Amino acid sequence: MLLIGSITFALMIMGLVVVFNGLIAPSPDVTDTSNDVDEAAEYNGEVRRNARTLLIHTNHQEVYASKSDLNDTAERHFGNYSRLLAESYAASGPVYVNATYDGPVAYGHRTVQHEENDFTHGSNDWSPVDSPNEIGWFVVNLNLSDVSNDPFRIVVENDTGETMGYEFTKNGSTVTAVDIDVTRSGTPLAEATCQPFSGRTLLDLLDGESFTSSCSMPGVSAMDGPYEVTFEHGDRVRGKYSIVTRGAPNNGVPNCASPPQNPCRSPVVWSVNVTTTYESPGVSYTNGQNVSVYGGSEA
16 A cells, blocks of 8 residues: 555655645634644645645556556556545544546657667667657666667757767776766866666756765756757666657557567656645635646646
8 A cells, every 4th residue: 555655765856836725614603724724725835735746656667558458557556545545644643535537638759668678770770759848757768788888879959959968887886886078069068977876876867966875976857858868879778767748759669568569658647636624623625736747838
C-alpha cells in the first residue's frame, strides 16, 4: 500500500504547477473556525504534493501497453492512498477527508530502456527526442564497468540552436568511475567525476544531479526549451534510460506492447484532476484542482 508520507522515492525532484478553485465554508453554529480552515488548507496542500509524488512513482514503476492500463493502476494507487489518508485523519478526531482521482488532463510519453543494453537504436547515433519537445524527465542509469575509454555523447539542442553536450568516458584512474565533460554550444562549461554505487551511476540530466554520488554538473534545464536529444556512439555505454516528453517523439521506438521491446514508449500521466474534501465540526471544504506532474504545461 502506498502511504506517501512514508515512501522514500529518490527521484521526486521536479517542480509542481497547480491551478485550483476551492471553497472553504464554515459550518453553521461554530464560532471559531480559524484552526479548522488552516488545517483544511494544509490538508489540500498535502494531497497536492503527494498526488504528484504518487503519479511519478506510478508512471515509472513499470511500462504500460496502453493509457487504460496506466490509468487503472493510477486510480488503484490513488484509492489506496485516499483510504489510508482518511483513516489517519479520522484517528486524530472528528474529521472526514477524501481525495478523488478524477483522471488525467493530459498524457505524456516515456521513451524508456527498461532492460540493460547499449544506447543504440538501429544505429550508434540516433535521436530519442527528434524534434523540439517539452521534457519533464531525463534520467540515465549507467553500468560503469561498461563505459568505454572512447566518449559517448548526449547532445541536447533547443529550438534556437543552442546546445548542451555531455561526454561520458571511463575515468583513467578508477575504472568504475565515469568522467563527464559538459559543453554549452561547444564551449567547455564543467567537468565532473561520478563515483559508482553498486557499480552504477544514476543521473538526472535535467537538473544535473547524481542520485548515487556527490557529483553534479549544469543540467539541461539551464538552457531554455523545448529540446531535441541525440545519442552519439551509443555502443560505447550500457545501461538504462527514461525520457518523458509532453508530445510524442517520432523516434521509431514502438509502444510498450506485451511483451515490451527494449527500448519502448510508455504513456505517462502528464497532468491530472484531483478533488479533495475536508469536513470537520468547524469547516466543510471541497476543492478541484489540476496538478502538473512534471512541472510543465498542463493542457
